[in-house]
Amino acid sequence: MGKTFAKKAERSSLFLSPPTHRADERSMDVSARTQPLRSARIIDIKKINPDPNQPRKTFDQESLESLAESISELDGIIDPITVEHIEHNDCYRIISGERRYRASKMVGLMELPCIVKEVNDDNRFLMQFIANLQREDIQPLEEAAGIRQLVETYAYRQLRVAKLLNKSKSYISQVLGLERLEEPAREIIRNTSIPKEAQIQASRETDPAKQRDILIEASKDGHTIRQIRKNRGLQNRKCQKGKNAAVRKEDSSTKETEIFIDWTWEPPDKAFSVSIKFFSAQNHSNRMDLCKKALNAAIAGMDQQKAP
Known part of the structure; x- marks a missing residue:
């Protein structure tokens, strides 16, 4: 043949x-x-x-x-x-x-x-890079690596790369951001067909687990990037509600278990003050009762002192 x-x-x-x-x-x-x-x-x-x-x-x-x-x-x-x-x-x-x-x-x-x-080396790389980018099936991570090489090895600015590839500068920045993906996320991309938009969305997360979650969700049939963002928003709101509830519970628990050892009161005219100091830490929830008992005991003691 x-x-x-x-x-x-x-x-x-x-x-x-x-x-x-x-x-x-x-x-x-x-x-x-x-x-x-x-x-x-x-x-x-x-x-x-x-x-x-x-x-x-x-x-x-x-x-x-x-x-x-x-x-x-x-x-x-x-x-x-x-x-x-x-x-x-x-x-x-x-x-x-x-x-x-x-x-x-x-x-x-x-x-x-x-x-x-x-x-020469520069022209060879440019010819290869542009020829590959003209194909729709180039892997986004390879595209990012190629742009990175243009920027770092051949001193191309992002704006120049954008003009060379007839793309917007924001597109170049987003593709370069794919290099922030951690290895677990890259492994998913290598073994699964993931839309470029979903890969970009995942690259905006700094937590490797969140990157992985987004990509796994994107690999499911019929899941668009809009649906992923919506689902992530719902999850974040649920998480926030859970955190707020935990904080409220913690605040309530703190107030219930807070302790004190002394109490001081004075009238608005500040003509005098009354202080009670306990020799051991007391539970905050019983504060009023303890102070009432202490005052009553003090008054009773004063009455006893007045008796002949």
């Missing part, structure tokens, strides 16, 4: 070599106005290697199998992949098109049509 595809590509693709036969004047005019793309090559797939530093790290197996089936039916890929030549290894490193490369290996293609480019 690989040889058949290579022969077809060599015969039918103008970017591989200029036409050698001109059937009529029209074909001569077309040939005169076009030039072959010298950087296009049919390359042995064994000499092509993925770039370990490219932003995209995960590829959906089901999607790869679907692409492989299409490649098998067409006996090859439609669009060439983009590579760069690594001289010291005499091999080619993929700039863009790793998904097509993987699917081609699955169906046993021996050669691939490639566009060979000379790029």
